Amino acid sequence: MKRLAKWRLVSLFALLTLLLSACSGQPYLSTLQPAGEVAQKQYDLMVLSTVIMVAVMAVVAVIFVVVLVKYRRKDEKIPKQVEGNHALEIIWTVIPILLILIISIPTVTAIFKFADVDAMEKKNEDGTSDALVVNVRANLYWWEFEYPNEKIVTSQELIVPTDEKVYFNLISSDVKHSFWIPAVGGKMDNNTENVNKFWLEFDSEKADPNQLFQGRCAELCGPSHALMDFKVKAIARADFDQWVTNMQGIEEAEVATTDLAQQGQEIFNQSCIGCHAVTPSNGAPAEARLAPNLTNFGDRSIIAGYLEHDEENLKKWLANPETFKPGNKMTGTYGELTPEQLDALTAYLMGLKVQDEK
Template structure:
């Protein structure tokens, strides 16, 4: 009975594993490729899985045939003594080599192709490049995106054009993280001592199906809020991307807040937060001084801290106790602010918009 109970429990756990394996969101699935890199990686996954299934089926079939055809008929039977079969030895040596070649050739080819980032090193006379380059910097627990040729720095929301290669320089500012946009391409680490490089292509049709939004995650265990270290990707047409760049570049100084509350909030912000957070996209601020996310277009973002819906209630709660929502966050809490002051800071931040 105990054995039967164990088998029932094992069967239940197996069934739950199959059910849970189908859970999740389409925009976080690596099995629904939405770009050239993801397509190549997905094809290699299918190829390797097909080869493995083929080998398993062949072994199982041979095992069953041997089990029934060559089983002992009686206790007195002595099997035929065979010292070896050169033909069979050649077959089971050649076939694995052949299968390895089938897998190795496209894998090596794809690896060299995906590792080719030479276009991002070719600069024009004015120092700019013909391709889009984004410097990604990962910190506990937020993401910074710098467009060096466009002289723009933003955070938490990556904006990219579709149907063209986007090149990335990946770096970590404190511990090792990993940059990953599941439907668009495999992860790559952001190290503190070296810069990793990669490229991705965001397919316009897939992006449209996803509402022109993908979601990225940190794929390297980096601390207590690792699971909450998310970022948003807006994949738009080249025309819309150029417009976004133009609008961001037009922000030289933060506009004067429209309301009295927002003006009071700006004063509180300048006295308490400006040391870590910038409210202009210009990348003249040294990297070491950018200790918190850039807030230039905070009012347009969908999330506070990358995880909470962007509204005044969540924003005020985040300002008071960021560690409550992201344990281990380096942002200090401002619970000492009065409710009126929190309302004023929230009014100021919600008014930081570049595009309506």
């Protein structure tokens, strides 16, 4: 019975290990499937460190077994003592130093390489830079992405070109967060008091426009920390330029085209417009942007950061945001919506799309 209890305990710990390892079937989420230069280098360093550690463990285990068998006590005689053996002392001092150098040199080199953001600091006469820069502002519990050179503000879904460096300015508007795209690289903190800077590159061979990279907040920030997700769409440079052109073509809020959507727009303008914007650049400073920008909401793939993008989920979110994201700032900001109002507001929001012909 005792053995059976032990096996049950071992089985329980094995299952817990699988659960706590955060295994997921979602695409583009694993750090073990790198999809960019930064992630690939980090993966290579992990492999290098693991190989060295396993090799050290194997050598120590072999020595332990040999000593245990060969020099086991057979009688009362005291074995020959080897204190002060200079050769052995040199060996077990030099070898660890060499192993540390093998790990530290490529690690330090990579750190300095990934910290090189000089390209984003070089400004043209008009104040823009030739590099693609994205200001990432973290909020409870959503993400804002501002493209300062392109004068575009969006949220929850980051759009980037492949095969080139994308530079990030990271800051938070409330508490400490952490920006992390596991398959591409990271992570780095979003602080309230200073701006952190780094870059990532998205490999076109690993990126699929029909699949989105998963983004996470990697710093415990509140009750909905686990739900503070965002998505990243990596596309070819030509497609990215077209998206920028489409977004820049929206100078004022879109006018709803159906009667139901027009009713939703009236509801939106009476309540939601106080926090949400429906133009990519409304001129408001970051401190005044209190909620996600909804300019291209109808084109997105998620609602509230993690819900599937469909009308049913949108109505559920609008009806009771607290159910899906406890502690979010949208809860209680407006009165209870009737089913008819939910239908109208949903029709309007789903119609906020960026058309290719613009």
